[in-house]
Amino acid sequence: QISLNSFDIGCNIGKGGFGKVYIAREKTNSYIVALKLLSIEQLIKENAEEQLRHEVEIQANLRHPNILRLLGYFQQSMYFILILEYAAKGELYKQLLKSGRLKEKKASRYIAQIAEALSYIHQKHVIHRDIKPENLLIDLNDEIKIADFGWSVHTKKSTLDYISPEIVEGKEHDERIDLWSLGVLCYKLLTGTTPFEETGRTATYKQIAKAEFTLPDHLSVEACDLICSVTVF
Ligand code: ADP
Ligand code: MG
Ligand code: MG
Numbered sequence: 001q002i003s004l005n006s007f008d009i010g011c012n013i014g015k016g017g018f019g020k021v022y023i024a025r026e027k028t029n030s031y032i033v034a035l036k037l038l039s040i041e042q043l044i045k046e047n048a049e050e051q052l053r054h055e056v057e058i059q060a061n062l063r064h065p066n067i068l069r070l071l072g073y074f075q076q077s078m079y080f081i082l083i084l085e086y087a088a089k090g091e092l093y094k095q096l097l098k099s100g101r102l103k104e105k106k107a108s109r110y111i112a113q114i115a116e117a118l119s120y121i122h123q124k125h126v127i128h129r130d131i132k133p134e135n136l137l138i139d140l141n142d143e144i145k146i147a148d149f150g151w152s153v154h155t156k157k158s159t160l161d162y163i164s165p166e167i168v169e170g171k172e173h174d175e176r177i178d179l180w181s182l183g184v185l186c187y188k189l190l191t192g193t194t195p196f197e198e199t200g201r202t203a204t205y206k207q208i209a210k211a212e213f214t215l216p217d218h219l220s221v222e223a224c225d226l227i228c229s230v231t232v233f
Pocket of ligand 1: 013014015016017018019021034036068084085086087088090091134135137147148150
């Protein structure tokens with residue numbers, strides 16, 4: 001029976017809305033993993049049990065070199081715990097903070113890997129819905145690992161009995177929202193800023209709705225093409 005006792009737990013390596021994440025070593029085989037501890041009390045308080053169920057069911061069934069593996073899960077006292085593949089170089093976000101923006105060659109390698117992984121999950125009728133530099137991790141070999149499937153959903157279910165009203169409405173449950181995010185991400189990696197940064201929410205929403213953004217001169221034609229082709233609905 002697996003429990004926290006099966007691990008030597010190291011330092012805290014990350015924090016999200018629900019999760020505190022620790023590096024850990026499995027005692028019997030010395031395997032290094034990341035443990036994501038979710039407070040059950042907080043999950044219940046914020047009505048996020050459904051969200052966690054999606055995260056676990058979806059991520060556990062995905063096998064792709066650029067998707068962070070969910071190796072297992074268990075519950076212990078006040079926590080629900082996910083055992084995750086460890087991504088040694090952490091968030092793409094941090095790398096971006098350090099270097100401001102990435103060279104096109106480096107960014108294109110990352111973008112290609114993310115596109116491959118998105119294509120894989122979309123074929124399985126899964127959308128991630130939370131693609132951003134905080135949820136894109138990097139392993140020792142500088143390979144991208146898409147993480148945090150907390151907002152992911154299945155777009156197709158075999159029967160109608162279980163589908164939610166949002167899915168019936170159809171609108172936001174569409175693969176294109178991940179592609180849109182990929183475009184924004186590509187922009188961010190190459191320029192260091194996001195394309196839609198107006199002052200205030202309403203102004204930003206308007207810009208997004210009209211897909212209104214400017215492309216700086218230093219971007220190559222190819223980069224501009226890619227960004228424009230995924231930000232058209
Ligand atoms: P939340 O759902 O609360 O946003 P995440 O799964 O995104 O939680 O994890 C929060 C942060 O913890 C990530 O942004 C990242 O910095 C770190 N982290 C999570 N999983 C790993 C992992 N497997 N390896 C390394 N760092 C991780
Ligand atoms: Mg996250
Ligand atoms: Mg999450």
